[in-house]
Amino acid sequence: MSATDFVKDAQERMDKSISALKKDLASVRAGRATPSLLDKVLVDYYGSTVPVSQLANISAPEARLLVIQPWDKGSLHEIERAIMKSDLGLSPSNDGIVIRLSLPQLTEQRRLELAKMIRKLAEEGRVAVRNVRRDVNEDIKKAEKAAGMPEDESRRLQERVQDVTDRSVAEIDRLLAQKERELLEV
Numbered sequence: 001m002s003a004t005d006f007v008k009d010a011q012e013r014m015d016k017s018i019s020a021l022k023k024d025l026a027s028v029r030a031g032r033a034t035p036s037l038l039d040k041v042l043v044d045y046y047g048s049t050v051p052v053s054q055l056a057n058i059s060a061p062e063a064r065l066l067v068i069q070p071w072d073k074g075s076l077h078e079i080e081r082a083i084m085k086s087d088l089g090l091s092p093s094n095d096g097i098v099i100r101l102s103l104p105q106l107t108e109q110r111r112l113e114l115a116k117m118i119r120k121l122a123e124e125g126r127v128a129v130r131n132v133r134r135d136v137n138e139d140i141k142k143a144e145k146a147a148g149m150p151e152d153e154s155r156r157l158q159e160r161v162q163d164v165t166d167r168s169v170a171e172i173d174r175l176l177a178q179k180e181r182e183l184l185e186v
Contacts, residue, residue: 006143007160010136014129014168021125021172025179028118033060033103038068043082045075052079056099066101073097106183114183122176126169133165 026036035058042049052058056070056079070076073096080092080099092099106114137158144154 006136006140006157007164009139010132010161011164013132013136014164017125017128017132018168018171018175020128021121021175024121025118025175028114028121028179028183032063033066033101035060035066037066037088038083041082041086041088043075043078045078052082055079064103064105066103068092068099068101069097070099111184115180118176118179118183122172125172129165129168129172133161136161 023039026034027039035053038052038058041052043052043055045055052068055072055075056068059067059069061067068079070079076094076096076099080094083090083092083099083101090101090103092101094100140149140154140157140161143149144151
């Protein structure tokens with residue numbers, strides 16, 4: 001493994017952690033209705049679990065309303081059941097053709113709970129980034145011993161990995177601040 005491969009590997013793995021965090025943050029309800037709220041809702045459809053987005057068209061015609069129109073009308077009740085089981089706290093209304101999800105105004109207490117939850121998600125993202133840093137630094141040290149890499153080259157690589165880590169953690173902090181602003185605005 002060449003010197004730049006270590007840094008490139010660290011960057012790619014940290015980027016994956018950040019994109020996983022982005023996906024998790026997108027599924028947290030922030031007051032506006034977005035189709036990504038239903039990303040984690042899984043429906044038992046003919047013996048297999050499938051995300052709602054693969055069974056229906058999800059749209060947000062208004063700021064506080066989601067409309068789910070299944071492609072297979074037979075899956076309507078299964079989708080409705082999955083939404084009720086989910087931790088979204090929403091009650092669907094079904095008219096036989098579409099499911100409507102009306103999102104109530106978030107209470108201050110619920111906003112604070114969600115803020116705490118997204119801080120926890122961000123911390124998990126930071127931990128994932130730091131774990132990548134640790135793993136790559138261990139790989140660099142192994143290469144130093146096994147391949148006879150010069151010590152100053154090893155130190156330089158570890159500093160570059162630390163720079164990538166700092167940038168990744170700063171990006172996580174930026175995503176957290178943006179989501180908190182979105183969540184706490186009334």
